[in-house]
Amino acid sequence: EAGVVQSPRYKIIEKKQPVAFWCNPISGHNTLYWYLQNLGQGPELLIRYENEEAVDDSQLPKDRFSAERLKGVDSTLKIQPAELGDSAVYLCASSLDGDTGELFFGEGSRLTVL
Amino acid sequence: GNSVTQMEGPVTLSEEAFLTINCTYTATGYPSLFWYVQYPGEGLQLLLKATKADDKGSNKGFEATYRKETTSFHLEKGSVQVSDSAVYFCALNRPGGSQGNLIFGKGTKLSVKP
Numbered sequence: 001e002a003g004v005v006q007s008p009r010y011k012i013i014e015k016k017q018p019v020a021f022w023c024n025p026i027s028g029h030n031t032l033y034w035y036l037q038n039l040g041q042g043p044e045l046l047i048r049y050e051n052e053e054a055v056d057d058s059q060l061p062k063d064r065f066s067a068e069r070l071k072g073v074d075s076t077l078k079i080q081p082a083e084l085g086d087s088a089v090y091l092c093a094s095s096l097d098g099d100t101g102e103l104f105f106g107e108g109s110r111l112t113v114l
Numbered sequence: 115g116n117s118v119t120q121m122e123g124p125v126t127l128s129e130e131a132f133l134t135i136n137c138t139y140t141a142t143g144y145p146s147l148f149w150y151v152q153y154p155g156e157g158l159q160l161l162l163k164a165t166k167a168d169d170k171g172s173n174k175g176f177e178a179t180y181r182k183e184t185t186s187f188h189l190e191k192g193s194v195q196v197s198d199s200a201v202y203f204c205a206l207n208r209p210g211g212s213q214g215n216l217i218f219g220k221g222t223k224l225s226v227k228p
Contacts, residue, residue, distance in 0.1 A: 003157070004157065033215065040220065040221075041220050041221070042118075042203050042205070042218030042219050042220050042221055043158070043203075043216075043218050044218070045215045045216070048215055056215060091157070091158070093158075100146075100207075101146050101148055101163065101205070101206075101207030101216055102160055102163070103158075103160070103216065104157075104159070104160075105157035105158040105159065106157050107155070107156060107157045108157060
């Protein structure tokens, strides 16, 4: 069974440029998460979806970050415009049940903003 | 608020040594507790979990016991191997509604030398 797939694995951009990350969760997993992981830190939740609905986006900086999960499967996380402080690893995860804490993570997308 | 505190790394051990990675938490209510592991070049994966006080989670020779009286969930392994070299994250989850997301510690890097 395929795991959570993310792309791109690495992205380098100039500040003020836009960037987008894509995630394909494990088939049948209704709950999808985007986490942010800064260097030397644990992941922090940005947004959580139950099917197409964003049920927790309280930690998503909405002035520059946006996300969507059309048709309740794949998801895209966008940053526009990117700032130097956005350099981090963006992790996507999925789970069968959003309340159990058993998440399956992708390998992450490492963003470097110059 | 809810939080997790892990011992700082890196931790360097020789093969077959005993491992303890300390984790304490602060939470309202009764969270579930988790250890996630991130091997080099891979995504985070669930190592073990415990859902209530005095539960012991175990997997791959690793164990952790949910201690409510000391608000701790320390990870232990009797004899580590080189292949256990990874970053270990303690996390908690409070099930129910929009709180069904993970709060991670900063991670502890373990290096096992042959």
